[in-house]
Amino acid sequence: MKVPSSLAIAAAFAASSVAALDAKFYGINYDFRTSQWGGCKDFHTIAEDFNILKEVTNNVRIYGTDFECAKSVIEAAHNSGLKVWLGLWSEVGTAVATDSFPSQNNALKELVNRTKLINNDDILGIQVSSEALYRYYVQGPGKTTGSNDRHGIDTVLGHLKTVRSHLRDHNLTFPVVISDIMDMYTKFPELYDEVDVVAVNQFSFWENKTAEEGAHFTFKRFQEQETRAKRAGKLILLHEAGWSTAGENPVVKEASPRAQGVFTQDFLTLVARQNLNAFYFAAFDLPSNPTEIERNFGIHYADRALKRWVEEVHVGAPLEAVRLWAGDNVIKAHRYWNADDDSVNKNFGRVYVAKPSVGRSGVWDDEIWLRDPDSNILYSKSSNLCLESSSENDTQTLRTSPCSNVTNDQKWSFVNGTIVSQNDAKFCIQVDVNVNRPTTPNGNLVVNLSPCNEQPTQASLIVERPTSPSRLASGWTATC
Incomplete structure (x- = not known):
């Protein structure tokens, strides 16, 4: 997540049942880690999480692929009637950042070769990186070398082609994407042509906006990317958007349960009216995250209770x-x-x-x-x-x-x-x-x-x- 500073593809965008809470989210971002540094929840815990999430969404998105953990996620999701958007966690390799793509990709290959879990029915799609370009070009060496530095973009495009080639060889036709902040797609317009689907993140929360301004600002940023995606003949989805309920930061106007409720109300209304597929960030609060803001993005508390301001969201019938x-x-x-x-x-x-x-x-x-x-x-x-x-x-x-x-x-x-x-x-x-x-x-x-x-x-x-x-x-x- 950003901190300050063909028929098969169409099938991945099956209509969500946006209805309260009175409304369902198209998708929810789910973190299976047991700590900031990794680990994996056991199958029973994941299954209990999904038993809660199936009440508010039909789809979950994960960030990384370890063989046993991804296997548990996909099996538990199938049992709960949920579909999964997979992810491979990767970095642009530098002196201080090691790219974990090789091990993540090997785990994916094992799942494809040894199980029947990776199929065109249960899997919505897969991202080969999640904000790796942002970390390299905004937080890393690319901040000074700029877009003429091809190391970052060539790395993630290479990951994209590697994964897509293997999946297509096994008749797996769901979309393969690069998920990143909108500015990275603007910086490298070749992304629109290379990906199967344009996948972007937008946190108005980090843009010095009030909760009341958040959804409309998201709309304006999204329309820019949607216009370019259409020009390239591509579908587009929002991979991350959300609002934290606690913490302080100079660029954050308000992190509170009220603010999250206001943004969620406006956001779910927006996606219903715009027929937009979006994965909301995030499923549950994460006590192991390093900052108070990052610990409190969940629509549920860590104990799986739905937050009251989210529970009171009312979108109403389609217009x-x-x-x-x-x-x-x-x-x-x-x-x-x-x-x-x-x-x-x-x-x-x-x-x-x-x-x-x-x-x-x-x-x-x-x-x-x-x-x-x-x-x-x-x-x-x-x-x-x-x-x-x-x-x-x-x-x-x-x-x-x-x-x-x-x-x-x-x-x-x-x-x-x-x-x-x-x-x-x-x-x-x-x-x-x-x-x-x-x-x-x-x-x-x-x-x-x-x-x-x-x-x-x-x-x-x-x-x-x-x-x-x-x-x-x-x-x-x-x-x-």
Whole structure:
């Protein structure tokens, strides 16, 4: 974990049952060690751990592979109905760091050759290193030698190819990856092409963010990596994200049970709305870890009791994906990371109107909104924000803002095809589609709010969802 400073692949991303606690985590990071320096829990202890974890997840991820210990983990997981993401612990060899890849890889080969435990059903994937690049290029010699020093990147790419070749020779088709912090993928863009799946870690906890800021900051960092992964034709998952409940550090705003609960609530809501596969850090508190912060990342205490603030997380039912049509245009919101020029979008979150995306190169998230039928919010997939009617200078302004189930500024009703704000003004969304219509600086149609008066500029707005045709309500039509 970062401290300051083909069909087979698709199968590894089977849908998680995000539902409280009322919600399950897609996956949980699990540490089988008995001390900071190693060891392995016995089979009975691992089985008891998994009997607890199966209540909150369907998948576990481990960091290293010792033959007997990995064997116990896989067998216990199978017995509990869990799938395993394997790991090989490796380092970039230096004068002070020994690469354990040879022994870890030999253990993996033994498991493949001597047992039937390594198979395409029980194993989700495997990482050949976990933040080895971070330790070399941020904490080690690469900090001064920089990206021109190929020793680190060539080492882990060599591990990747070695493991993948052996697995494919045995008809094992699950993804083989390099797991590291997002900055390492940015530093070495060849990683996007080499790995089977992009696997990144993001701890907003270590980025001087409050718990309330944590999930949204994670979203913005992730969208950058997701955009690059898509460009390379790769799936992406988050291998680590979490929040500690105790300890202090200059770059940490708050480590407390409350902060962990806030971040976990927002994070599980985020991954549900973004359909994101993420392994949460971590399963249990680890009393043997060297610092108070590192000892307290678990969603469970060391005695396996689920922490109260996590237990109270409520995500709710999945939201309905819709498009908002104005004539033959759709209402969109600008994403954080530009899909075309690999940069931050200066118009992030701004609402606009344009023709719908078409083809495989389309930026689809910009025009996808998620509607909550209970709270009547409209959530923007591209910005992780909600549509809002804001009162400014005696008028109403349409914008996106952090989502809230409380404010009426973010509640919308649908009347005779129009979208009406449920705040005191009760203005309608207006899109001028006339010839001399106003446009934004980059040529998109302007969308704003005005009193509901059924004028031509208040275009009939149809809500579309990708299901079989059905009538939703007066003025609503669902189409394929």
